[in-house]
Amino acid sequence: MKQTDYLVIGSGIAGLTYALKMADRFPNKKITVVTKASADETNTKYAQGGIAGVTDFENDSFEKHINDTLIAGDGLCNPKVVEIVVKEGVERISELINWGAQFDKKDDGEYALGMEGGHSEYRILHHKDVTGKEMERVLIEKVKEYPNIEFIKHWFVIELITQHHLGYLVTKATPDIQCYGVYALNTTNNQIEKILAGTTLLATGGNGQVYRSTTNPSIATGDGVAMVYRAKGRIENMEFIQFHPTALYEPGIGGQAFLITEAVRGDGGILRNKKGEAFMERYDDRKDLAPRDIVARAIDSEMKINGTEYVYLDCRHMDKDKFLHHFPNIFEKCLSIGIDVSQQMIPVAPAAHYSCGGIKTDEWGKTSIRNLFAAGECASTGLHGANRLASNSLLEAMVFGHRAFEEAAKNHTELLAPDLIPDWDTTGTTDPREMILITQSLKELQLLMSDYVGIVRTNVRLERAMKRLDLLWTETEQLYQTTKLSPQLGELRNMISVAYLIVKGAQFRKESRGLHFNTDYPEKSKLLQNIVL
Ligand code: FAD
Ligand code: SIN
Numbered sequence: 001m002k003q004t005d006y007l008v009i010g011s012g013i014a015g016l017t018y019a020l021k022m023a024d025r026f027p028n029k030k031i032t033v034v035t036k037a038s039a040d041e042t043n044t045k046y047a048q049g050g051i052a053g054v055t056d057f058e059n060d061s062f063e064k065h066i067n068d069t070l071i072a073g074d075g076l077c078n079p080k081v082v083e084i085v086v087k088e089g090v091e092r093i094s095e096l097i098n099w100g101a102q103f104d105k106k107d108d109g110e111y112a113l114g115m116e117g118g119h120s121e122y123r124i125l126h127h128k129d130v131t132g133k134e135m136e137r138v139l140i141e142k143v144k145e146y147p148n149i150e151f152i153k154h155w156f157v158i159e160l161i162t163q164h165h166l167g168y169l170v171t172k173a174t175p176d177i178q179c180y181g182v183y184a185l186n187t188t189n190n191q192i193e194k195i196l197a198g199t200t201l202l203a204t205g206g207n208g209q210v211y212r213s214t215t216n217p218s219i220a221t222g223d224g225v226a227m228v229y230r231a232k233g234r235i236e237n238m239e240f241i242q243f244h245p246t247a248l249y250e251p252g253i254g255g256q257a258f259l260i261t262e263a264v265r266g267d268g269g270i271l272r273n274k275k276g277e278a279f280m281e282r283y284d285d286r287k288d289l290a291p292r293d294i295v296a297r298a299i300d301s302e303m304k305i306n307g308t309e310y311v312y313l314d315c316r317h318m319d320k321d322k323f324l325h326h327f328p329n330i331f332e333k334c335l336s337i338g339i340d341v342s343q344q345m346i347p348v349a350p351a352a353h354y355s356c357g358g359i360k361t362d363e364w365g366k367t368s369i370r371n372l373f374a375a376g377e378c379a380s381t382g383l384h385g386a387n388r389l390a391s392n393s394l395l396e397a398m399v400f401g402h403r404a405f406e407e408a409a410k411n412h413t414e415l416l417a418p419d420l421i422p423d424w425d426t427t428g429t430t431d432p433r434e435m436i437l438i439t440q441s442l443k444e445l446q447l448l449m450s451d452y453v454g455i456v457r458t459n460v461r462l463e464r465a466m467k468r469l470d471l472l473w474t475e476t477e478q479l480y481q482t483t484k485l486s487p488q489l490g491e492l493r494n495m496i497s498v499a500y501l502i503v504k505g506a507q508f509r510k511e512s513r514g515l516h517f518n519t520d521y522p523e524k525s526k527l528l529q530n531i532v533l
Contacts, residue, residue, distance in 0.1 A: 004032035007197030011035040012042035014376025015203030016139040017401030023146035031149045036156040040136045043205045047132025048261035050124040052391035053093045060121040072118045072291045073385025074514035081382040085399045092398035101138045115266030116390035118291040129327040156185040156487040160231045179372035180416045192424035198413035206377040207498045211352035212446040215259045221491040222498035224378035228359045234368040236380040236532045237357030239505035240515045245295040247351035249310035257351045270314045274306040293387045293515045296350040300455045312345035356384040365404030375400035386514020432483045459520045505531045
């Protein structure tokens with residue numbers, strides 16, 4: 001068993017921002033960061049395009065960034081939260097720069113700002129095409145300066161500890177659910193241990209792995225959302241899954257798809273269909289730089305019309321030296337599979353990329369469960385509404401990592417007496433006999449979500465998805481009750497819950513808005529509604 005003052009689940013930008021600030025404010029308190037993987041294996045590490053923020057006050061303004069965010073969010077952003085993130089984001093970016101983050105500059109020493117879909121000005125700070133890697137590097141280096149931060153790797157957090165574990169009946173109607181810490185599987189010795197904490201922050205990232213093709217790494221299985229849902233906390237707007245328009249299409253390669261950043265289109269890349277037509281002008285006046293929901297749907301439509309599994313991103317007309325300077329990683333990756341981007345077009349297809357909804361929080365990162373905060377991609381703060389503006393998520397994660405810290409730092413919560421909380425009960429479970437029971441269910445889950453709950457949805461598809469999820473859930477619960485827990489089983493269970501929440505949200509939303517498009521309800525409803533489950 002472990003005990004800590006401030007527990008942080010997740011070592012991406014949200015978790016580490018919070019942990020660093022807490023450690024700095026309270027040198028005598030213990031901050032424990034837990035991750036189920038290596039320290040830097042996070043969505044954060046893979047971020048390419050950069051971080052949006054107003055730094056060029058001659059051409060840009062807070063109002064413009066706010067307006068772009070609200071337009072992308074299609075009516076569902078919380079305007080107050082948008083203003084908070086845009087304005088406070090600039091301070092957070094400065095902090096990161098002071099901690100050592102290097103963003104590309106022009107010859108005159110000014111930042112080389114990038115452009116992405118939905119932005120009316122150049123405002124994306126970036127480090128080549130590997131911005132996230134640079135940010136994660138800086139954060140992990142900084143953590144080493146704080147002896148009061150304990151960093152636990154390869155522990156899979158399974159469950160939030162609440163009154164339920166003390167023997168009380170906890171339902172959605174229970175007025176004051178509290179979090180006392182977590183149960184976690186130490187994968188080095190396969191023991192499930194309690195970590196008791198005064199305050200817990202969930203910074204568990206996204207859920208792209210619920211789909212067959214995703215830009216997200218394997219850690220992105222929606223664990224935080226599923227844990228809060230099981231603990232009877234509030235989850236919001238899960239139907240808004242953002243598909244990135246341009247993941248590299250590689251036939252026969254499953255799992256994480258390599259991203260071709262939107263910044264390539266910001267620098268002049270043009271989408272073309274099989275016939276070589278620049279089709280975006282038929283879909284939106286902003287052409288290739290329309291918001292992501294519009295571009296992804298346009299690509300999906302072109303693929304269906306032409307019977308192809310991809311479209312092309314044409315960069316042949318772009319200055320090769322400039323391309324190499326801004327996108328060295330993409331150039332190398334394409335070359336490694338035989339594509340010289342200055343000579344050939346890049347085959348691309350949409351892939352699940354970002355979860356706009358998640359654990360519902362207030363403007364200080366507080367969830368509906370006492371002593372439990374959430375920040376980063378797992379949270380639904382109200383910033384993104386029905387569709388996230390490109391490069392706003394790293395910004396949001398830093399702003400809410402900071403805000404959650406400020407709020408949590410106001411009170412010091414005493415730990416519950418350890419003997420009140422039972423050990424994890426493994427009675428009746430045996431070692432798993434065949435992994436196929438897990439791997440096959442995972443494949444089925446990813447396939448059904450991609451085919452029935454993807455970019456374009458219908459009532460019948462959603463109904464079918466729900467029926468199949470029911471079966472997967474029943475079979476997986478049986479396995480969970482009888483088998484020793486592994487991260488793979490825990491993740492499958494979480495992903496089925498997350499898929500259920502996505503489908504349920506999609507069924508409740510009787511309209512098409514932002515990232516949710518249902519051909520049975522093609523119009524927007526007049527009622528602006530967040531769907532809370
Ligand atoms: P993450 O960085 O994903 O960290 C999650 C952490 O939680 C990990 O440490 C993980 O191990 C841990 N964890 C999860 N579950 C458990 C568990 N059960 N037990 C223990 N630990 C657990 N956004 C932008 O703003 N700009 C961009 O340019 C950009 N590009 C992107 C490119 C790609 C390819 C991808 C995938 C995303 C991109 N995004 C971008 C989105 C952005 O990177 C993420 O939204 C953001 O980094 C999420 O940060 P986070 O701290 O919330 O979570
Ligand atoms: C990209 O670089 O295209 C991704 C940016 C983002 O997801 O915000």
